[in-house]
Amino acid sequence: MPMIRECIVTTLNGEGRTHIAPLGLIQEGDGWIIAPFRPSATLDNLRITPFAVANFTDDVLVFAGCLTGNKDWPLRSATHVPGTVLEGALAHAELEVASVEEDDQRPRFHCRVVYEASHAPFKGFNRAQAAVIEAAILASRLHMLPREKIEQELAYLQIAVEKTAGPREHEAWRLLVEKIEDHYKHAPPTQPEGPEGP
Ligand SMILES: Cc1cc2nc3c(=O)[nH]c(=O)nc-3n(C[C@H](O)[C@H](O)[C@H](O)COP(=O)(O)O)c2cc1C
Structure with missing residues (x-):
């Protein structure tokens, strides 16, 4: 790949x-x-x-x-x-x-x-940033992925956010979690499984 x-x-x-x-x-x-x-x-x-x-x-x-x-x-x-x-x-x-x-x-x-x-130097890896990117991908595929998988992955990603995030990462995480929770408030209880792909 x-x-x-x-x-x-x-x-x-x-x-x-x-x-x-x-x-x-x-x-x-x-x-x-x-x-x-x-x-x-x-x-x-x-x-x-x-x-x-x-x-x-x-x-x-x-x-x-x-x-x-x-x-x-x-x-x-x-x-x-x-x-x-x-x-x-x-x-x-x-x-x-x-x-x-x-x-x-x-x-x-x-x-x-x-x-x-x-334009500006790379300042090094940050785990919370990587976790937010993963959560953003999940949030963009709510219609394709099973709810259980999304909730399990979020729970794991949250550890890196809690340990290593700055204010922008916290705010980004909050926005994404809110979007995901909001989706399930309005979605039927079971989600179809679909293609994952990169
Ligand atoms: C990190 C990340 C990578 C993404 N990569 C793709 C991609 O390669 N192709 C795609 O169609 N959508 C991708 N998405 C989802 C799009 O950002 C999202 O669906 C967006 O609304 C694209 O549709 P639009 O061009 O109509 O705005 C990605 C989302 C995230 C958070």
């Missing part, structure tokens, strides 16, 4: 407005594959404007915010492709779609890196 980097992807719609979403980019040589599930705004945008920016950030509140309705994060223009860069990203890569591999579930946009830049 190739390496996957979890990042914040920005794309532009037909009116030039930015769409922001957490996505796992699949490494492919010097480039990246963006694989959005159908249906998604990222997928629609990439067909209209075949460029994207991969924003590499350790601010897990952006991931949690995007999944819980807050997509209002400061942006600036990209320099080498039509697109926008997340202010505060540690680094970013400006991407151009080179080819598209069609798929009924999850088309793959093979992208080449047009430009990349670093």
Whole structure:
């Protein structure tokens, strides 16, 4: 399996407005594959404007915010492709779609890196940040995964949050747990099991 980097992807719609979403980019040589599930705004945008920016950030509140309705994060223009860069990203890569591999579930946009830049140092691993990313993935797949699995994994991930989180990680965790609890308040008691995938 190739390496996957979890990042914040920005794309532009037909009116030039930015769409922001957490996505796992699949490494492919010097480039990246963006694989959005159908249906998604990222997928629609990439067909209209075949460029994207991969924003590499350790601010897990952006991931949690995007999944819980807050997509209002400061942006600036990209320099080498039509697109926008997340202010505060540690680094970013400006991407151009080179080819598209069609798929009924999850088309793959093979992208080449047009430009990349670093903006701030990597400050080291933090377990709570990794736990929040895992929880964010669970929160984005509530319709696919069994409730028992989600609750078991959350209980384990919570240990790292309690031991190692700073204020942004605590807030991101709170938002995600609230979203998950809210989902089960309104969902039927049994959840269908579905494909997991990366
Ligand atoms: C860390 C992380 C990685 C994700 N990776 C993907 C991905 O590779 N493809 C995808 O379709 N959704 C992925 N998601 C879920 C999307 O962020 C979410 O479904 C989003 O709303 C995409 O749909 P949109 O483009 O319509 O906003 C990921 C979520 C998280 C938290």
